Amino acid sequence: MTKQVVFCDFDGPIVDVSERYYQTYRQGLQAIASIHTRATEKALPINPLSKHHFWQMKQNRIADIEIAIRSGIPANWFEPFIQQVQKIVNHPSLLLWDRLQPSAQAALCHLRQANMRLVLVTLRHPQQVNAFLQQRGLTHLVDAVYGIADTNAAYVNRVEQKCELLAKAIAQQTAKGYQTQDSWMLGDTEADVIAAQTMGLCSAALTCGVRSETYLQKLAPTAMHSEILLAAQAVTQTAKLQVASLS
Structure with a gap:
């Protein structure tokens, strides 16, 4: 048959993939905070969400920009943030979290x-x-x-x-x-x-x-x-x- x-x-x-996405998000925040400090000579007070809160927002398809803003990323820094996330999400070191x-x-x-x-x-x-x-x-x-x-x-x-x-x-x-x-x-x-x-x-x-x-x-x-x-x-x-x- x-x-x-x-x-x-x-x-x-x-x-x-929840842990990989969360670790990518955390690394993206850290990278943008560093870039922001170098560019403006001012610290960016980021406030990472817990994994539970982050994943809950992802599961309900809350926009990435809202997740970023709630984490302390200014709206005008969202594009660099999401570009950083997309750049590293498939890096071998992060794929290990799958x-x-x-x-x-x-x-x-x-x-x-x-x-x-x-x-x-x-x-x-x-x-x-x-x-x-x-x-x-x-x-x-x-x-x-x-x-x-x-x-x-x-x-x-x-x-x-x-x-x-x-x-x-x-x-x-x-x-x-x-x-x-x-x-x-x-x-x-x-x-x-x-x-x-x-x-x-x-x-x-x-x-x-x-x-x-x-x-x-x-x-x-x-x-x-x-x-x-x-x-x-x-x-x-x-x-x-x-x-x-x-x-």
Whole structure:
């Protein structure tokens, strides 16, 4: 029987990026404070948010400029701050903060055991994705990776880029003979949900990533789950029911 494809984002569902984003934010604040002092000969009294407060704001999609201002960055220094953040967020020393989500390995194994084809569609650079998977012995559980060469794409998270990438992945997987008609897209942001809806896929929004349950509910995804393992189990159960209804 032709393998059913499951499309999935990388950051959020599989990787916990919260500490990397927080450390990037903290380093960005420190860098701008130093630049400000050199440029004006005046100290910049920055006031870093706690990780909990910072991540709560990110999950509710509070604008970066508001996060910066609440942290003591003057509005006219926001652009240098966000440029600094985007410059360093993918630095190898910060990528070390990325962690595997607690249920990710079990979820990937579950999909493999169910004979599903797992295709990652991510705005991360494919080399970063493959390096992370290889370091954790997970490469054999992922069938294909579609990524973006621009290392800043994941942080910016443009919906149109995700739509284009998902369209490419669907077209290529279909051309290879795999089943994509009843596929799901698992993801943690508006880019994932909207891309799935645009391409006519079912969308499973995960609340373990960079967007909150309250925010994701507004997007009306097909389903919502707190972690990737629950999503994987729901997807395979749905597939079994579909097969049973056809027999």
